[in-house]
Amino acid sequence: MTSIDNAIDLPPISYVDYTSELQLPSIIHLIENDLSEPYSIYTYRYFIHNWPKLCFLAMDGDTCVGVIICKLDLHKQSNRGYIAMLAVAKEYRKRAIGTTLVQKAIHAMKEQDADEVVLETEYTNQGALALYQRLGFIKDKRLHRYYLNGVDAFRLKLFCKTMVKDHEDQEN
Numbered sequence: 001m002t003s004i005d006n007a008i009d010l011p012p013i014s015y016v017d018y019t020s021e022l023q024l025p026s027i028i029h030l031i032e033n034d035l036s037e038p039y040s041i042y043t044y045r046y047f048i049h050n051w052p053k054l055c056f057l058a059m060d061g062d063t064c065v066g067v068i069i070c071k072l073d074l075h076k077q078s079n080r081g082y083i084a085m086l087a088v089a090k091e092y093r094k095r096a097i098g099t100t101l102v103q104k105a106i107h108a109m110k111e112q113d114a115d116e117v118v119l120e121t122e123y124t125n126q127g128a129l130a131l132y133q134r135l136g137f138i139k140d141k142r143l144h145r146y147y148l149n150g151v152d153a154f155r156l157k158l159f160c161k162t163m164v165k166d167h168e169d170q171e172n
Contacts, residue, residue: 011060013097015104018048018055026064027057034087036122036149047071047084053112054081056104058088058097065092068101070117072109081109081160083119086128098131106135106158114160120146120153132156 018027028044048055051071058066066088072081083105088098109117121128123142137156146153 013065013092013095013100014059015100016057016059018052018057023057023064024048027055027067027069030064030067030089031069031085031087034089035085036147036151038148039085044069054105054108056101056108058092058101060092065089066097066101068105070105070109072112072114078115079113081106081114081117083117086119093127099135102131102135106160110160116160117158118155120155122147123152123154129154129156132158 024044031039047069054070054072056068057064068083069085070081070083072079083102086098086101106117120143135158137158140155140157143153143155
């Protein structure tokens with residue numbers, strides 16, 4: 001329970017792993033209402049079926065109010081985590097739900113030996129930029145006209161391991 005939940009006496013949000021295709025309609029509904037990009041059912045299934053342990057839901061009782069969908073695979077000889085989608089219902093924002101979901105995903109990716117985590121977000125999305133920068137992400141590059149609506153994106157990156165540690169590991 002966050003301090004904000006205590007302050008205004010809201011019911012606690014629970015965080016659960018993705019476990020069933022039955023959760024997919026709630027996930028799709030939430031993301032379609034929140035993100036600018038349209039995704040096909042195949043996109044959701046690609047991520048969720050291949051990396052189910054990297055999908056987490058925020059629940060208010062039986063209602064899905066937040067979701068993060070990620071993957072982890074090899075990219076240029078390093079394990080790269082990727083945050084594909086993060087959505088929190090508008091009426092549940094400012095309760096640290098997005099932050100908690102990202103932290104859970106990063107922790108799970110680190111447990112699977114991620115070297116870095118990347119994502120893209122609209123360059124005008126100040127809320128998302130602030131959230132990720134608070135968690136240690138840096139702007140890696142600007143991607144011109146990245147989204148279907150013609151809006152630019154920033155690629156953000158979080159390094160999970162220091163270069164010194166990686167160098168020391170190579171020597172052993």
